[in-house]
Amino acid sequence: MAKIIEEVSRTFSEYLLIPRLSRVEHKTGNVSLRAPVAKYRPDEEESRFSLNIPFVSASMQSVSGAEMAIALARLGGLAFIYCSQSIEAQVAMIGRVKSHKAGFVPSDSNLRPDATLADAVALRKRKGHSTIPITDDGGMHGVFLGILTDKDYWEFDDDLSRPVSEFMTARDNVILARVGVTLHEANMKLRQCKKECLPILDANGRLHSLVFKKDYVDHMSNPDQLLDKEKRFAVGAGINTHDYKERVPALVEAGADVLCIDASDGYSEFQKEAALWIRERYGSSVAIGGGNIIHSDAFRYLAEEARLDFVKVGIGGGSICITREQKGIGRGQASALMAVAAERGKYFKETGVYVPICSDGGLSNDTQIIIALAMGADFVMMGRYFAMTNESPTPRVSIGGRVYKPYWGEGSNRARNWQRYNQNDSDTGLKFEEGVDAYVPVVGNVKDVLDVTVSKIRATMCNMGSLTVKEFADNAVLTRISEQSFVEGGTSNVLSLEKDIPRNV
Numbered sequence: 206m207a208k209i210i211e212e213v214s215r216t217f218s219e220y221l222l223i224p225r226l227s228r229v230e231h232k233t234g235n236v237s238l239r240a241p242v243a244k245y246r247p248d249e250e251e252s253r254f255s256l257n258i259p260f261v262s263a264s265m266q267s268v269s270g271a272e273m274a275i276a277l278a279r280l281g282g283l284a285f286i287y288c289s290q291s292i293e294a295q296v297a298m299i300g301r302v303k304s305h306k307a308g309f310v311p312s313d314s315n316l317r318p319d320a321t322l323a324d325a326v327a328l329r330k331r332k333g334h335s336t337i338p339i340t341d342d343g344g345m346h347g348v349f350l351g352i353l354t355d356k357d358y359w360e361f362d363d364d365l366s367r368p369v370s371e372f373m374t375a376r377d378n379v380i381l382a383r384v385g386v387t388l389h390e391a392n393m394k395l396r397q398c399k400k401e402c403l404p405i406l407d408a409n410g411r412l413h414s415l416v417f418k419k420d421y422v423d424h425m426s427n428p429d430q431l432l433d434k435e436k437r438f439a440v441g442a443g444i445n446t447h448d449y450k451e452r453v454p455a456l457v458e459a460g461a462d463v464l465c466i467d468a469s470d471g472y473s474e475f476q477k478e479a480a481l482w483i484r485e486r487y488g489s490s491v492a493i494g495g496g497n498i499i500h501s502d503a504f505r506y507l508a509e510e511a512r513l514d515f516v517k518v519g520i521g522g523g524s525i526c527i528t529r530e531q532k533g534i535g536r537g538q539a540s541a542l543m544a545v546a547a548e549r550g551k552y553f554k555e556t557g558v559y560v561p562i563c564s565d566g567g568l569s570n571d572t573q574i575i576i577a578l579a580m581g582a583d584f585v586m587m588g589r590y591f592a593m594t595n596e597s598p599t600p601r602v603s604i605g606g607r608v609y610k611p612y613w614g615e616g617s618n619r620a621r622n623w624q625r626y627n628q629n630d631s632d633t634g635l636k637f638e639e640g641v642d643a644y645v646p647v648v649g650n651v652k653d654v655l656d657v658t659v660s661k662i663r664a665t666m667c668n669m670g671s672l673t674v675k676e677f678a679d680n681a682v683l684t685r686i687s688e689q690s691f692v693e694g695g696t697s698n699v700l701s702l703e704k705d706i707p708r709n710v
């Protein structure tokens with residue numbers, strides 16, 4: 206006979222936090238939002254991979270492209286570049302993130318000295334780089350002859366048919382450094398010489414890389430940036446249980462720091478096979494996550510048998526998700542998260558290994574993010590939240606005078622991500638949809654929205670007498686609220702300027 210779980214399936218908005226004693230040290234500036242991603246033994250070691258803020262973006266076509274990954278890593282989070290595209294296209298996106306910023310950037314906009322000014326203008330427009338090294342063969346590691354920036358010519362006044370060699374600053378007049386210089390020395394040289402860019406040459410005079418002042422400024426103004434060992438932005442990649450033997454080697458080669466098996470239901474032997482295959486080849490050099498799951502047995506299986514680094518929780522709660530109505534599968538996200546967090550706690554007591562968990566989907570406001578962290582999520586994955594920002598890969602559309610962006614589920618006919626939904630057979634079609642094709646309003650840059658969310662989390666953590674995410678979850682005391690308190694949770698007995706009084710009155 207079917208077993209019925211006694212407890213009703215609950216969601217985040219049914220809970221509120223009860224403040225704990227705030228001591229003098231509980232100031233927002235003292236709060237650390239670092240979150241482990243790779244499993245670890247807290248008594249003996251640090252996690253091999255941690256986030257500086259507990260946010261990752263969903264592995265979805267309408268959310269996580271290279272631009273999102275750069276924006277999130279700059280702030281300390283991580284994007285999972287979607288896998289519902291060819292291996293080559295996904296690798297190219299990882300490559301764009303990795304080459305975006307580093308201390309020493311290989312130059313990918315170069316010209317030969319006999320190229321014309323028109324070629325330089327076209328290259329600048331195509332790649333967006335205003336600094337163009339001139340090398341003997343036009344390659345990124347050719348013999349360095351000089352440098353051309355957009356200050357060296359006037360696009361609408363100069364004769365565009367003339368060669369760039371006539372406009373460039375020739376090598377003898379360029380401030381240079383040799384391979385072996387440290388990043389700090391290179392930056393100090395830029396400062397002394399009041400330059401924007403420092404070409405680094407090898408012993409044969411060939412171009413090795415460039416160091417930019419703007420990268421230093423960017424680094425100093427975003428102290429939480431999430432970087433890899435080579436000081437490039439960190440990036441995650443979604444993978445599936447079908448083509449991982451080809452996809453994973455290409456992604457690791459391209460520099461992906463974290464892999465996550467993207468499946469609607471992660472309690473499967475397919476997921477275990479994929480995870481073990483990757484672990485065997487790459488050991489602990491790359492963090493591997495999986496899911497999604499919603500109960501304790503599934504957590505045990507993925508932590509113990511599949512040996513995953515982190516596990517993602519959530520089925521049926523996504524804003525574009527119709528899995529619950531299509532297949533009758535799912536669980537209220539609060540109940541799912543608490544069940545998995547409890548099992549994670551037991552597993553930790555037994556083994557000393559802490560397996561981070563990620564709450565994925567259905568977070569529709571900042572309060573719900575806070576409750577998810579309080580209930581034991583180490584970090585959260587969001588789709589809609591990031592789809593609404595300027596950095597999501599979709600075009601802006603105006604509908605009825607307001608600006609929106611399209612946002613569609615991976616299980617919709619538009620995404621055709623059959624690998625996420627059919628783990629068990631090689632049928633390449635979607636027989637029915639599990640996601641919808643929708644629009645979301647545009648809210649601004651990732652930085653602007655995350656700043657507000659992060660401020661709220663820091664403030665709440667201080668109310669809860671906690672300075673770390675882990676302490677916050679350990680200290681949290683929550684209360685269930687009645688339907689009436691939910692209704693009264695907002696403003697009451699007043700007219701709201703936002704909701705009740707039209708702006709033009």
Ligand code: IMP
Binds near residue numbers: 521526527565586640
């Ligand atoms: P959101 O943050 O509520 O928009 O949910 C995003 C999450 O929904 C993703 O991280 C996925 O786990 C899940 N998801 C993505 N596409 C679909 C779909 O088509 N159907 C069901 N769930 C989906």
